[in-house]
Amino acid sequence: MIRVLLVDDQALLRAGVRMILENADDMEVVGEADDGAVAAAMVAETVPDVVLMDIRMPDVDGVEATRRIRTAMPDGPKILILTTFDLDEYVYSGLRAGASGFILKDTLAPDLLSAIRAVARGDAIVAPAVTRRLIERHIGGRGDPLPRTEVELRVLTEREREVLELIARGLSNAEIAGRLFLTEGTVKGHVSRILAKLELRDRVQAVVFAYECGLVRAGSTS
Template sequence: MIRVLVVDDQALLRAGLRMILDNAGDMEVVGEATDGAQVTAMVAETAPDVVLMDIRMPDVDGVAATRLVRARTGGPKVLVLTTFDLDEYVYAALRAGASGFILKDTLAADLLSAIRAVARGDAIVAPAVTRRLIERHIGTGDDPLPRSGRELGALTEREREVLTLVARGLSNAEIAGRLFLTEGTVKGHVSKILAKLGLRDRVQAVVLAYECGLIRAGA
């Protein structure tokens, strides 16, 4: 069973999410929180696998709560709920450690698939969507950017090439076609890139590629 903590300040939405998740068969809602300020204590109390996190809440918002959750050793994964796919808070939530985001009007089946993916350790944000977020926020002064690019020195030429294509929004299959490789080989390269750079998933890899200047926003 996947243990899920639901965090949202709207009671009606929490009730709807609980109904969907409890009927999934492989998920259990272990708690509900109405504000980010409650999240840390509830994570300690309920030990969820995934926190379904609203991004906009009145006191402690989802970005700050995500940062606190992901700072815990062995803490749960965070899947952000948002109203708009270019919400100005989503980029900050990804940087804070969220494994991705979904829209509040998503279909129930897609919501369940996203939770399962995040519980497995995958990132569920499509790279092209992540790229749009980054292009909107890189260089706005909201973060201490850019990085120097020294982080990329550990990568081979092929790995840098793969990372560039990942950051441009290509899937593993598309990268394989572009570079005349098998999809399994591309997956292996992506895994090595994440390990060498100490990154959690390809979302963080895309962010790092932009911050290091490997590709430029809007390019």
């Protein structure tokens, strides 16, 4: 069973989502919270696999709650952000804080369940093109790369840097394999080593990292 904690300040939305999840054979709602601070505290008590996190809440928002959960439990539950708009101004911050992706509040029930299952098994469910738009919007035009990430980038081999750059440009493993004349299995191995060396949780975090360290520049397409 996938244990899910629901976090949203709208009781009606929580009730609707709970109904959808309780009708799934492989999911269990272990708790509800209407505020980010309450949610962060409840994680240790309820031990969810996935936190379905609203991003806009009146007191502690979803970004800060995500940050608190990640700080207290680095290997804790996966966090899936709920947002109203696909370019919500807070989504980039949420991804950077450690969320595994985001979905829209008008997502259909089957897609919601698929997204929860995906993050529960360790996948990131944000489409690369959407992730890129978010990052370009929030990093575009910024100054020099972050010194810390510049140093961290040096732990990668030249091939791993190539793979990371293509991940950041929105290519799938199959597309990267075609571009670099590698097998898809080899690309998967490179991706796993990149995440391990840089201590990143998933591909979304890898895309954020690539932009922040200057490996890929906002607006570039080559």
